[in-house]
Amino acid sequence: MSFSDVAAKLKKTGVLDKEKQAAEQKPLDLEELYTLRGRMLGVLIRDARLAMGYTIEEIAAHLNLPDETVLAWEFGQAVPSLPQLELVAYLLQVPVSHFWGSETFMQQYGSRQIDSHEYSILRDRMIGALIRAGREAKNLTPEQLVAKLGIAPEFLQAYEYGTLPVPMTLLVSIASAIDVNVNYFLESTSRIGEFLEIREALKTIEEMPEDIRAFLSSHSNLAYIRLAMVFANLPTDSLRSLAEGMLDITL
Known part of the structure; x- marks a missing residue:
């Protein structure tokens, strides 16, 4: 049975639903509950490992554990x-909270499928404009x-009309020549644009001082933000x- 079959089977059997039902039943079958949670956690670990391109041996070596432990x-x-x-x-570069969720990277990637050829044609035209x-x-x-x-001149004409993709190294020079930041050309309206925008925002947050990162990452500070x-x-x-006005109040 493949990993996708295991994931589908766990989803079909409703691991989370069974946990909810188990919580409502008396007496509670804790052993079954722990078993279901362990299986779901295992699915998420394997899914994340495959998504990031690691082997079981590599994970085990980094954690200084036997291969059999990671497999288990x-x-x-x-x-x-x-x-x-x-x-x-940390090794797979995913949030640790991912492992107490229920959505796999396989499911996430499946929802992101796009027509890459059509996307490239459209983006070349937008960049040209x-x-x-x-x-x-x-x-x-x-x-x-x-x-x-x-x-x-014929190359510039082709670039501006979107009939020829602009090499990234040349696009940097174009941005400098027309006095704009390279981000001026970034996509921001589609799912890809939204994903890239989030990644850029995360990169900016990572470069902030630790105390500011901690403040921004706390949901309780949302009102202040x-x-x-x-x-x-x-x-x-x-x-x-x-x-x-605030100064008058404090005086």
Whole structure:
């Protein structure tokens, strides 16, 4: 039986539903409950390992454990401790909370399937339109831009009309020539764009000081974050008046 069959079978049998039913029944069959949880955890560990391209031997070597131990985890015959699970999450670069959920990466990737050929054609056209708009905004003629880039005029025309994909190294030079950030060309409206935007946001958060990262990652601070967003959008005069009002209250 393949891994996908195991995952489908566990989903079909309703592991989470059985846990809920078990909680409602008296007396509670704890042994069955722990077995079901162990199997589901094993499915998630194996799924994450395969998604990240690791072998059982590599995981075992990093954790300084026998191969048989990791294999037993994946088949629900043994259960790792939280510290061991944290090490697995760190190695596979996934949130440790993924392992007490129920959605596999296989399910997530399945929902992300797109037509890559159609996507590339559409994006080339969008990037071309952005190049042309940026060039015109800087009042540059095609001749002036190709002189800056050192390319033939017919190539620029093909790029602007989206009939030829722009090499990334050249796109960086184009961005510099029309005075925009490379992010100007990034997709932001589709599922791919949303995913890339989230990854960029996570990269920014990772570069922040530890105390700020801790503050942002706490759900209890959401109200304060929203308040900061409101303040960030207020005009300077309104902020000054608000600060003066708060000062009056404290005096």
